[in-house]
Amino acid sequence: MRGIGYGGDYNPEQWPESTWAEDVRLMAEAGVNLVTVGVFSWSRLQPAPGELTAGWLDRVLDLLADAGIGVDLGTGTASPPPWLVTEHPEILPVTADGQRLAPGARQHYCPSSPAFRAAAADLAERMARRYARHPALTMWHVSNEYGCHVPACYCETSAQAFRDWLRARYGSLDRLNETWGGAVWSQDYTSWDQIQPPRTAPTFANPAQQLDFARFSSAELLDCFRAEREAIAAHSQNTPVTTNFMGLHRAVDQFRWASELDVVSMNNYPDPADAESYMLSAMACDLTRSVGGGRPWILMEQAPSTVNWRAVNVPKAPGQYRGLSLQAVARGSDAVLSFQWRAAATGAEKFHSGMLPHAGTDSRVWREVAGLGADLGRLAPIAGSQVSAAVALLHDWESWWGLELDSHPSRLHLVDLLGAFYRPLFAAGVTVNFAHPESDLSAYRLVVVPALYLVSDAGADNVRRFTANGGTVLVSFFSGIVDPRDRIRLGGYPAPWQDLLGLRVEEFAPLPAETTVRLDGVVGWPGLSGSSGLSATGRLWQDVIGLRGAEPVLRYASGHLAGQTAATRHSYGEGEAFYLGTLPDRVTLRGLVAEACGRAGVEFRTDVPPDVEMVRRGEYRFVISHLDREVEVDLGGKSRDLLSSEIVGPGVVLGPRGVLVLSSRD
Template structure:
């Protein structure tokens, strides 16, 4: 996917990796604003996002607009040489909208109304909400089109973070319209939804509702389609605002930020609607493997637009406020995790937020300027990071080049995690089970839709791709036939796009490429596991097992305990010029690393850097090699090279980082 010229111009304007955070001056008296700009310059801030939650202040009453304070803020930023990512302010409507138009408020599946008092209290399908939001965006776009601070439009904010799906009557009507467009007539809907089961046959679209709270399992395809509809309903809001700002300011790029990796929105569809992808990252300091999930998430967002650099729009300088236990980041950890994002393709490092709130729900969420002010560890680390990022601006715009792809399809994710399945499975857990060993081996990885052209990759991993379209199966088979290497894990290729089972033996669309047939699943108890022999060594399998009957595939691993003892657990099959592997259980981490090391080596995949100490990540972006020590102790890397951030790269302190020009 080609990077828009507007994004290239934005990078040139910033001159380096953009640095800053959410700026909410409306929380503070005017006399603080001058100090804010002074401290921003001291910290090396080059861009801030401003106005995200400004709607209630710029439109205190319906149709009465007061932009005076916002004019002053943007003028101060421009005077300080700080670019503004101007938010469209539609992320949280003012209380008067819910009072005057209660029909705009969202509802849960059980009919509970979600009232004003938090944020995002709107039904995405409400024409009244859309009318008011569009009017506000029109005012903003026209007022600030020529303002020197404007560098980027920030559409909405974290779509679907709190209201992922709305079940109200307005949404029900919009859902029926969406279904008519998808299926054409009610007979086709009945076929796709298998409504002959449980006497669910519909005679008219008017009878169809969202999957509201029901006596027992709701129709699974109804649930799946409602996931699709809900993602599209929110996408319509972005498109509505995009049309306005694009018409008024066609030369200004636009983005929207997304919450930590979630199944809410089909980001493959969303990514084509923005000029640059943006992500909010909040790894848990109490999780010793949090950086692995962060790496996976960053690779998802880098891959959404074909490797184009993305923006880290939010992260915490230290602790957040919304977990049961909110750990502070250790000294150096914020720097380490910021550079990790850059190493994975980020062209911006921004925080939530600039100045820590004195009141409100997020007052204990850390900020660049903490409650204690600039004479704090946090601000000192923030300012030092700003200086480092400015010093190596030439890495902005560079890209990664990887030989491995991990498959992710939101349709399959939605379907996999519905109820009434053989076992409860997590798509993120499945992704991590495959991604983690690559990460530990320092093998770079893209995360792609399975329908895209895979020919540039040597190895493609398919973890629990439960929903599989025929064209997707053909794409995977063509990849192997043409010489690619494929590894597919259990419970893949089970249903079509309507959540109807592919008949003829699991996994029917992939049987020929995998060279096997699966007559029966044997899911494991929650705390149970089985013994597995893989490549001559003993391992453990958890979560799942299944009966595998080879049809040309050779056995590379077997179940050694349980009802399937002696049967295949891992197979290998030559297909055309390539090779397809199949794994019928969730191996322990050590065994999974061994399997992926073997498969990757056979595919000709090599690590970025081998023989590093455990916990040290090596990743390459363009002409830059990054070494990141995720250990709480110092290490020797053996890399005898100059560290562009200062010193040498052969020794890293706890949570240390080195950047080396290759």
Template structure:
């Protein structure tokens, strides 16, 4: 069974029929069927059309849309339509509008303009979700529910008084007492001791730096507050339509929301991904995001939005060159997606996204974009058997959102140059270049399936997390500025690496961030020189082997990279991690694949995806013989892959000559 009852791979996009005269709808569904579209996302921003006045519902137009889709064999990803509250709700209840850190209440006129803690907003979303479920729960087109849309895209937080009250309740649930909160927040610093819950507030604009634990708890709260909005609707949908899967679209590796917690509340993970065509490394960043999506529930996921061509929200919106839409789509499948969907089906004529590309562009069917849409639909039908297959990874990258929030707090850190996404990519990119499958994992998850676990940074590290990492029998790598604080953002006794000290066999005596424009040389035991540009540390080795030392500067001769047993620690981030990574992979018995530059190799189940992002034809040695599902060719030995082309190899014995 796949993500939905639709067989094979899902193919479609966001459909906004309310933006078009009804006579256009017939042409839409005819062209969808021609392209092989088997699912459409509908009603995402339709609250004001479905409920034009309080308790007054106008479902007729949506009835006709769903009936029309079903008549043409197209399923519906039906949104609950709650992504943007309607004008009547905002004007009757202006307190629903969010307030920023400066105390300004934001005006209506965009999308997602709501306070996540507003009971008026939540009650409205739940009522509409129930009305939608009761009306469409038995409709034959319905195969999945789409709650909200891109949570934390525009509205990350609200700092109004309603949010303050909600935050106080959340804090009371977390700490139980003011004594517990004062202890955790360290309020004896700067005279912040609280004597009544009403004295607490969100971290609004203040004269100087705000208590960092207050900020960390606020980040936790904001993620939970938005999650509660999703869960309130999900509860209603599951009550009325228990057999219809529920999801909401994530936004790749998003700082604001703890996707480990969010994914646990979904039936399956879906994601919106928009690799930048102007970025030559975009495919590596996309692969990292896709591997996160697969890892969140350790099962296939769905690419719910992507761009056929240019987007409309970058400063310069570069279109995708011929073949790139296909290549990006195949990459998502390679990393575990059970479909490829786009924003949007028909290109809008008005609004902020009128220049965002679509499967069916302004120019209609006599366009390159439409021809590529048709071709991709045909490719996905050829790849139908890929749906549902899994990926086995033997390397994992540790990603913890609470640690991320602490690491990138706005103030009070030794340096703000350590950015987690960059740290993740620094390790992921060389693994990706070798064709080594990678999972992402929270630090507390069972790690026994892996040979290598890499924590690029774990600024916040609890004793329980450290114990789980220390119990891992494979090769463990820990990056700089790790094990610094506990869950309350308080420095561990004895300093970093805190509860990881015994396992790593070292102490960090001083953090030594590198000033902008500066460098720190590092030399390995075999004389290889590396360069670090952001961070270094003064280490004291208790019980560890020194693999590399600092060269020059105030840290000259001091340990830079150490190893104790199967645990490696880097006190810096070299530009080139290859020497360290090669040693770790060799110790784990992993080698990877020798790939031409610009070629990605990714296994999904029995299928081998080979994708050429380069500008020249690449010849790739094949580890297996089989059939290219895209062309039907029988392949063995090696294959030449043209620029922006791909091979999806299904293993199997070749016929005898």
């Protein structure tokens, strides 16, 4: 690819061949240079076992190649065809309560099924053999949205695969029984055959068993990907291979998966009805860039306007498609694709918007699609550059799985907590990476640790070392609670970080929904002191904190913990550590995050207008308004806007959902 890729999923098999030439002509008119083809085409590519019947696909790819449009070629394996289900009904997945899911939708396969894996690898190999040297081929797209509809299967085939996985992981039943706490509720196993997936039971299933099953299920899906990737590699070794993640999606451990992909891709569908959808979208973009190690990635799917699967499908507002697309580029994407090119006329997705809508080219959506293509053409110099960040949010899928298990002090939702800490950083123009707890943290100045329930010894040591070497860390409640076996770290909470934080949590006191406690600031803390008139509250959680060297920053001012410490600061080595024993209101949390940034030497801007996004990629600074009205922005100087080629600033008025891409050279 040269420049920024632009296009979407193209499903020509759903349309008469007479429309294909028009599609290609309109793609060129809109600036499209990359389309995804064949993702759900298995039944048309292989109506029966055996050779491909792909003459139609040959003609489509030839048309695209002649127009200079690259193809992200799908293996077609995300939706098994009826003949495969009829021949092998055992491939159908089973839910935790024993219900076997029926065909008729998509992703109706058990990831552990040998019959499914063999058929999928066979199709991928045939596709690679036929198209490896086709001039349109730009990239391979394996399956689609792994774990979206079937994150885990509980059938007997999966049960046996789970036993094999456990035997390889633990080696002996004694070790497994010790790890799973078999002494609790008489759950010691004396034979591997006795072990089952954590199916629906009379009450809470064994949490360590549930955690291992989540690890196993992610690994089984990854093995499905590997099997197709290896089948492709037998004929097409030099073409990159991808599959599409889904942002903050719980089923697959993207840190483990990303190293297996040549390029990381992501589908992003923020809800236009959500006033903060642009912030959640940015968070998904930052996560995708981060799991890929910072290298450029691909926005594989988004909606040009509406989707079809929410209870109420609100359309994107004028300019919102453009703004969120350029947000992805700002945060490291080298391609902007949508689902889908031509809005379908039949099937379950016929009310999902397309780049070419039902209304045709005389429509707002088409005009925005063509306008975005022109914009992306002007951003070619940005392709290949990277995004740097001074702040990291620690995130680990295994901790996520553990955090949201049942039989806990309270129901916590990690995405909400990540958003709470991400929000003030985003609003202040602070770019964030997501980092695994065991990854190299030396490039960051501030590390934020939101509810990292499960942490390994290596991860705990890594955070201590980062702080001792001069970093600043901000840790929230319910972090460092268990080890990777989901076993409580004894001695008070958080056991691995009591010396780091200078405190010991004796007891949890979670708050009921819609309940808050008042908080008082401590004199001497800018913006947080009681004398400043701060009216602060905490919600969701309370820790009973005993100070062991830390100084209080906030205290509870109501409830049975009134007068006790709610948030702290502690010097540790050359750095310092903040701790939050509750979730403060947005204003108070913003003040705490600003204080942590200031002490870490991270610029925390207070002059960025609300709902305006600022982020730097390489030598370019993106300014994106998510407002439906004009807004004044201080750019701090004059710069050339890559989109308009005009010199703008230092003050500028952005129109509704306006965007600037500013070069630091001017």
